[in-house]
Amino acid sequence: MPITLVQGLVVTLLATICAIDLQLEGFFLFRPIIVAPLVGLALGDIQTGLLGGALAELAFAGITAVGGTVPPDPVLAGVMTVVLARTTGQPVTATFAMSIPFAILAQYASLLYNTALAFVNPRAERYAKEGNVKGILNLCTVSIILHALVYAVIIFLSTYVAQNGIRILVESLPEWLTHGLDVAGGLIPAVGFAMLLKVMLKGSFVPYLFLGFLFATFIPFDNILPVGILGVACALIAFYQSAKGPGGRVDGAIPIDGPEGGSDVGI
Amino acid sequence: MSEYKPEATSAPTAPASPAAPRTILSKHDVSNIAWLSLLNQAAFNMERMQNIGFTATMAPALRKIYKDQPEALAAALEDNMEFVNTHNVTQPFLTALMVSLYEKGESVETVRNIKVSLFGPLAGIGDALFWFTLMPIMAGISASLANNGSVLGPILYFLVFLAAFILRFPLAHWGYDIGTRAFALISANARRVNQAATILGVTILGGLIANYVALSTPLEVPIGDGNTIALQTEFFDKIIPNILPLAFTFGILALLRKKVNPALLIILIIVAAVILSVVGVL
Structure with missing residues (x-):
């Protein structure tokens, strides 16, 4: 059953609201279990929405946006699972698989958007220097609106205008380009870390960088919490050691030169 | 904690005395931080991730704190434009804590060190609680309900994560209170706290490099x-x-x-x- 223009617009509106929440992670409206039933409602078939949502939600339960990575897009997966079930008459198990190219397209669109947004940083810094609070808040608003527009276009094209075209486009994206963007996405966070290190990394703190690095490398874990506990332990050792030493120099202990610059004789 | 200066008594009501513990923000201002934390990822970018939204969360409170000190406002805003990435639900705890330290007159450098040492562990706690625990549980429950054709599935899911959003408000007030109470302790030990916080922050950065940079x-x-x-x-x-x-x-x-x-x-x-x-x- 084809999607009418009105249905296409309503689906685009609802799914774009969910996509804004995907960016903000405020209310978790972006999960397939919410998106798919909403789309089902808009298409007058909430049962298909519930079934597609349940399937896609479980499939996406292990795919999370932890740590700044951009996973396949849960909004497009939810939308297209239901839309394709309605247009092709296939069961949701089949249309969920068919939804993945659309989810990957939105994933790369998000990745590109988030990468391009790095070029807003100089402007954000300028507003900060000027004490321009309104300017900083406006940057957030404008970014939300632009992001929503990108999604609205993708969703409307995918659902109403060019379902087949989009699928062919995604499938014909050259491997070297998608792989290259993947690689770049893995490298760019290094710039952010290096900027912090530029401020914080003074001679006597270098050992702790290596400690954290080694710990995280050899104890692969889903999140940074164990490294945090190691860091707390190191910080407490230094804190209590520096209380004991009368003049700030502690014998046989971890070097404790403060950021305001003692000499590195402790090393 | 400020040393007593006899000549200061001649102008006891001077409002800009930086050493006196100040209370500028209202409860409403702190709740506003929880609302504004929705902007945390608004301008998410691959280079510094949440820096702009994180700063925006604190910006109106900072404007109030540094009402007559434009340079101090600019310094605090600028300092927060560096890389930051934490969990969105635990973010208001951190931002409210930082704001309370700024309010009491803590130095930009000390607040930054505390931020860098806390954002990673708070992200870890938030990810562990919400992404790796609550989400799979709710996905399982809601999907089984929805699979049986019940709209209760998505509704329940929505309500649980709505509660997670509402949690941001008590977290903001908690962070603000901790900052207020910890201020005296932090000020008295500023050098040691700075050093300990830097050690924690640098350790975390070492871990973040291993976890986030892929090559x-x-x-x-x-x-x-x-x-x-x-x-x-x-x-x-x-x-x-x-x-x-x-x-x-x-x-x-x-x-x-x-x-x-x-x-x-x-x-x-x-x-x-x-x-x-x-x-x-x-």
């Missing part, structure tokens, strides 16, 4: 007799895993110290990544 090569080097060595798995990983991300980060650090523009670095990284993956090096 590996599919190159294979021929060693004669038609045999090859996989450069990544049989060479780099044998020295130490993640050695390439670490080396890469130090390389970027060296370039930044030579005052290379970060935006230019990002363009170069994208171009180089695409070219190097075309020729098969990455």
